[in-house]
Amino acid sequence: MIRVLLTDDHKILREGLKGLLHDTDDITVVGEAGDIQELFARLGSVACDVIVLDISLPGRSGLDALKQLKAEGITTPVLVLSMHPEEQYAIRAIRSGAAGYLTKETASQELVHAIRKVHTGGKYLSSNLAERLFTELANPRGAEPHTLLSDREYQIMCMIGSGLTLTGIADKLALSVKTISTYRTRVLLKMGMKNNAELTTYVVKNGLLCDNA
Structure with a gap:
């Protein structure tokens, strides 16, 4: 039996995921969490x-969780x-350190297969993602400017480019708004840009808009 721990801050979504897994004979949900602390x-x-x-979790993100899992030597595969x-x-x-990446849009069709695959030590990637990953690893010098940002800087860049104010992001x-402002300054410096308008143009051009902005 594959024991699954669900981490999502929306209880309704967790219930939906449990429903998707309910009819399987080899997967069971053993716990739920709404944030990294939980x-x-x-x-x-x-x-x-x-x-x-x-x-997207309140406070620290799922990317932060992946880094903490690695730092603490926890080897449980993460989808x-x-x-x-x-x-x-x-x-x-x-x-x-994630073993796979799945969008919620395709979860109803692919979640069970993805869980089974990462449980056996495999990687769950769409063909498009596998190609993109190979290209970036093969040509790191040709990476786009936003790949130089930290995870938090990248997140804030996408949110600014999607129209959120610093207060809204905070x-x-x-x-705090002050913290977000500091991140914004770092993003502009690393991206070689002067203002939010240039960031917005870049985000739109590269398809990095946040769906929940």
Whole structure:
């Protein structure tokens, strides 16, 4: 039996995922978490074989969770399940240690197969993502400017480019406006840009808009 720990801040979505897995004879949900703190608390109290992890969590993100899992030597395979399309976060997730990346849009058709695959030590990637990952690994010097950003800087760039104000971003990420402003300054410096308008143009051109902005 494959024991799954679900991590998503939306209870309704967790219920939906449990419904998708209910009819399988080899997968069972042994725990749920709504944020990173709850995730690590559950890992200390229940044994699981696969972690299904959302990227967009309150406070620290799913990418932060991947890094903490690695730092603590936890080797349980992680399947990232996100509302964000592959071109936004998939490669970052795989580089951070995820065993697979699945969009919520395709979860109803692919979740069971993806869980089974990462449980056996495999990687779950769409053909498009596998090609993109190979291209970036083969040609790192040709990487696009946004790949030089940290995960948090990248997240904030996408949110600014999607029209959110610094106050709106601060509310969503549970951070201070001053902190968001500091990140914005770093993003502009690393991207060689002068203002939000240039960031917005770049985000739109490269298809990095946030669906939940």
